[in-house]
Amino acid sequence: MKHFLSVSDLSKQEIEKILNWATQIEQQWDHCRSLNNKCIATFFAEPSTRTRFSFERAMHWLGGRVITAADASTSSSLTKGESLKDTFRTLEQYADAIVMRHNDENWPEIARKYANIPVINAGSGSGEHPTQALLDLHTIKQLRPTLDNAKIMFCGDLTKGRTVHSLLELLQMYAPEKNIEIYLCPAKIDHKNKSHSLSLPEKYENICNFEIIHLNKVNDILPEIDIFYMTRIQKERQCCDGIIDFFRLNKDNIGKVKPNAAILHPLPRNEEISEDIDDDPRAAYHERQVRNGLYIRVALLDHLLYRGIK
Numbered sequence: 001m002k003h004f005l006s007v008s009d010l011s012k013q014e015i016e017k018i019l020n021w022a023t024q025i026e027q028q029w030d031h032c033r034s035l036n037n038k039c040i041a042t043f044f045a046e047p048s049t050r051t052r053f054s055f056e057r058a059m060h061w062l063g064g065r066v067i068t069a070a071d072a073s074t075s076s077s078l079t080k081g082e083s084l085k086d087t088f089r090t091l092e093q094y095a096d097a098i099v100m101r102h103n104d105e106n107w108p109e110i111a112r113k114y115a116n117i118p119v120i121n122a123g124s125g126s127g128e129h130p131t132q133a134l135l136d137l138h139t140i141k142q143l144r145p146t147l148d149n150a151k152i153m154f155c156g157d158l159t160k161g162r163t164v165h166s167l168l169e170l171l172q173m174y175a176p177e178k179n180i181e182i183y184l185c186p187a188k189i190d191h192k193n194k195s196h197s198l199s200l201p202e203k204y205e206n207i208c209n210f211e212i213i214h215l216n217k218v219n220d221i222l223p224e225i226d227i228f229y230m231t232r233i234q235k236e237r238q239c240c241d242g243i244i245d246f247f248r249l250n251k252d253n254i255g256k257v258k259p260n261a262a263i264l265h266p267l268p269r270n271e272e273i274s275e276d277i278d279d280d281p282r283a284a285y286h287e288r289q290v291r292n293g294l295y296i297r298v299a300l301l302d303h304l305l306y307r308g309i310k
């Protein structure tokens with residue numbers, strides 16, 4: 001039994017195996033039936049489009065079944081005061097694995113302690129989103145296979161954007177050996193010497209074993225960036241006063257981006273990337289990243305529930 005609650009639950013070797021398997025699935029999109037006697041419970045107590053649909057479609061692709069709650073935050077017994085511990089105890093009587101999203105950043109610890117079947121973290125508050133990190137890494141490696149000397153920039157809500165936290169943790173497995181440079185915007189301190197409300201929390205910086213460059217201006221460095229990872233402001237998690245004139249990628253500055261760079265975004269997108277650059281060949285967010293989410297989740301479910309236990 002193996003959970004995937006945090007990026008560190010998988011070794012680099014396992015990650016490479018999952019990424020390779022995802023590539024094979026894409027090349028041969030032909031249904032496999034490895035999970036035909038298995039069932040997952042998708043328990044989403046926060047909104048989702050891509051993560052949830054791709055997990056459910058992935059399970060169907062593997063020949064398995066899905067049980068679910070329309071909106072676990074309002075329709076499950078959590079609303080009657082049931083604990084997450086009791087929720088895990090219940091779901092494990094019906095399913096072979098649980099895919100969960102919940103706004104409590106610490107729910108994975110409860111799962112690790114009490115769940116007796118594999119639990120996959122599909123988003124833990126403003127903490128982590130490890131399956132998104134896998135699909136982001138997969139996308140980055142497809143677009144820049146060697147990763148050598150890559151300059152990767154994260155821009156947007158680095159405080160509450162959980163996809164950034166998990167991808168940084170995953171990149172640390174590659175960064176020193178590949179000489180990857182990571183840039184973050186906004187920096188911890190803004191130009192008025194005030195701490196910035198969107199910057200990366202210390203605890204995520206501390207897990208990185210490589211140097212991080214903090215910036216408050218994107219335009220000067222834009223022509224050097226290979227992978228530009230943009231995120232939305234998590235309006236539902238924090239007050240947005242004072243962050244109105246934040247950097248936006250649009251047709252006025254897209255010309256500064258390297259011709260062979262890639263623009264990634266976990267989606268949903270708000271105003272930080274203008275729709276008028278969606279058809280730019282460098283924009284990887286709508287098709288490649290979204291589709292990779294499906295292949296990666298097929299490969300992960302297969303790894304956790306079938307291949308990995310052989």
Ligand code: NCD
Nearest residue numbers: 050051123129232266267268
């Ligand atoms: C992200 C999430 O839920 O953290 N979306 C996703 O799963 N693709 C990003 C976000 O909500 O901003």
